[in-house]
Amino acid sequence: MSINAQSVHELLEKSGHVSLRERILGVKSAEEKLAVLEKSKGVADFLADRGEFFPLVQPLSASQKILFYSILALGQGERLFASSSSLQSSDLETLLSTLEPVEEFYKELGGLVGYHVTCLELLKQKGEKTQRGRYLPPQPFDISQENRFVREESLFALRHMEQFGEIIALGGAADRLALYNEETGNDHTAAVMEFCGQSLLQRLIGDLQAREFLSYRLFDLQVRVPLAIMTSNEKHNDAEVRAMFKEKNWFGRREEDFFLFSQPLVPAMNKRGEWCIVEPQKFLLKPGGHGVIWKLMRDFKVLEWFKERGKTKALVRQINNLIAGVDYGLPAFLGIGLKRDCRFGFAACPRMKGVSEGVNVVIETEEGAVLTNIEYCDFAHFQIEDEDGGDFLTNTNLLFVDLEGVESWTERDPIPGLLVNAKSVKIPDASGKIQQEEVLRLESTMQNLADSLFEPSKGNGKLEKSFITNNLRSKTISTIKKEFAFGSSMMQTPEQCFLDFLKNARDLLVNYCDFEVPGLREEGDFLLNGPSFIFLYHPALGPFYQVIRQKVRKGRFAHGSECLFEIADLFVENLDLDGSLSISTEAIMGHQKEDGEVEYSHQTGKCTLKNVRVLNSGIHREATRSFWKDEIVHREKCEIIIEEGGEFYAEDITLRGNLRIRVPSGVKITAVKDEGGVELVQELLTKPSWRWVYTIDEKKRIILNRCH
Secondary structure, three states: OOOOHHHHHHHHHHHOHHHHHHHHHOOOOHHHHHHHHHOOHHHHHHHHHOHHHHHHHOOOOHHHHHHHHHHHHOOOHHHHOOOOOOOOHHHHHHHHHHHHHHHHHOHHHOHHHHHHHHHHHHHHHOOOOOOOOEEEOOOOEEOOOOOHHHHHHHHHHHHOHHHEEEEEEOOOOOHHHOOEOOOOOOEOOHHHOEEOOEEHHHHHHHHHHHHHHHHHHHHOOOOOOOEEEEEEOHHHHHHHHHHHHHHOHHHHOOHHHEEEEEEOEEEOEEOOOOEOEEEOOEEOEEEOOHHHHHHHHHHOOHHHHHHHOOOOEEEEEEOOEOHHHOOOHHHHHHHHHHHOOOOEEEEEEOOOOOOOOOEEEEEEEOOEEEEEEEOHHHOOOOOOOOOOOOOOEEOOOOEEEEHHHHHHHHHHOOOOOOEOOOEEEEEEOOOOOEEEEEEEOOEOOHHHHHHHOOEOOOOOOOOOOEEEEEOOHHHOOOEOOOOOOOOOOOOOOHHHHHHHHHHHHHHHHHHOOOEEOOOOOOHHHHHHHOOOOEEEEOHHHOOOHHHHHHHEEEEEEOOOOEEEEEOOEEEEEEEEEEOEEEEEEOOOOEEEOOOOOEEEOOOOOEEEEEEEEEEOOOEOOOOOOEOOOOEOOEOOOEEEEEOOOOEEEEEEEEEEOOEEEEEOOOEEEEEEEEOOEEEEEEEEOOOOOOEEEEEEOOOOOEEEEEEO
16 A cells, blocks of 8 residues: 555644644653553543453553553554453563663654654655755765875874774664574574674674784784674674674673673554554564664763773774775774864765665755765655766765764754665564565664754865765775575675675785786676685785785786685785685784783784695585685685794795695794605794884885894
8 A cells, every 4th residue: 555645644633643742742750741641542542442451551660651551542552452362461561661662762752652753754754855955065085096195094093093982883684684593593683694704793893903903013002992882682683792792702802892782673664654563462673773873872871981991083884884994994084084183974985876875965054064964765855866976975884973072962963864764575464474564664874963063164065074085985885785686686785795805805916916816707607606716814914905915925816716814924925826725823913811812912823925836626616505605615725724823934835735734833834845745844933933014114105024
């Protein structure tokens, strides 16, 4: 059934819910609120017809009655309690407990009633057109090419890492990815999804550790950036994330370096204002968008936690964009914002036709000018005509934020970027029958915290306290949002993200490291036959390309080869790879203390390959199920595993066939030729035999010297 704006308007008018919300917002106490709800027509009519509820309601607390009466006042009672013969007080209390966080969080809107009315008001606006002001394309800092400016800004951020916190939003539902645990059959959320052998969360933390490690090598700083992470209870997200942290020993960090907080799940409804019921006496609840993060940070005292640690600025990331940590993009972005003491910033890139992404725009009004975001689903409403190109840049949800400002900004706009976006989904009804329904919920967008940050307009799209950068799209965004289906686009799928990783890898190898590498396959061939090569590395190898190019110099990958470098202290020169090679160490960035925390140091696993040929049968492509899931079967593989303080050295030699070499801690293994092929010669080390020394030259370039 199609519901137009007029129908929604009539629904709001006839229901009386708007006036009910206004009366609720006009009271000051819970007792007054309860009295308002008790007098509402929906509550009186329901209880008059359903006398069996009186003994169930009587023992409820005042706060529980507010929740129960809100359900009735909004007309949801008849459907929710259609069959209540076996309903117990405990059942009702369980139901109400799921709505308690919604009532509390949205109190500025009027609690549950305000949440419901706001959804319908925003739905009504979908058919309307408005212009928020004069739209101007922002004037970005161009960081798309490495130059002195980019290097200076990057180094400034690395030199002042101690001023930063980091915020990660990972509480979303990720329904379109259809993730599930094959062992338990339970649904998964994106945070624990494996991509190329690591969870998405682990990869984001790895990006951060790589920046910290580079700061250590350049400036001898032992910085641990505190992380605030917003989870949710959707699909056990919060529990799974906490379990993963414990299993991974907090990824070599201290538990006190993390602040985990959970966003509320909100009721989903159809366009008729009917809340979706998935089981008897159970609503369909979903995360309410990442815009809730700011108010939650205030309410949970996350902002105070950052302040106690001396943090003034923060990088904000989403769990589904892995590619942003490539090369210098994030440090350059952060350095620009920190050096200019900006309040808010967007790391943007050019738009791509056919991709549903918001845009960054400067809006001029009588109040001044503001640099903000307009979501793709609101283009028509806000009259953004140029959907497929033009001067506006893509919003990537990579944000710079002044932490002190968030407190006052959330007072003005506690839940920024409110919107509804109806999506057709299959859901069970109260009887368990699967129905196709257009479903919406009140969502919000964290980037629209910028909406109220007006400053005097210059009329040219340039602002002083808000900023935007423009980087190559290939180094800024490649999101994982949906499961790939044959016949549909690869955009926003894990397959596309994997391909984008390989595109960047080829750029690095060919244009920086002087390697001969096979060309990338076209999408169809890539999907059917897999990649023409694989090159993946830990970001601590660089992450800057200018660093990696000094560690990995010259070589060749034969078609179908695979190369994995989970190591930072590596020197490769003239590598000829035909097959599979994996070099890894658990001591990538330093040594592990007794409590499991990693301290950045030179006590790492080290590897040197000079004029080495690696020859083996490599990947068994016919038996390999998925490359991006790391479900790779090998016929043969050369695997070098180096323990903390161990070193491997090979020069002028061929490593042939299926090899697994483990280098013990404090031992150097040298591969030398013998009559049978290769002999591994061991010697004990009292200290590392070599190390990389990082310096900065007069052009602000990072220069590496291999010192013995």
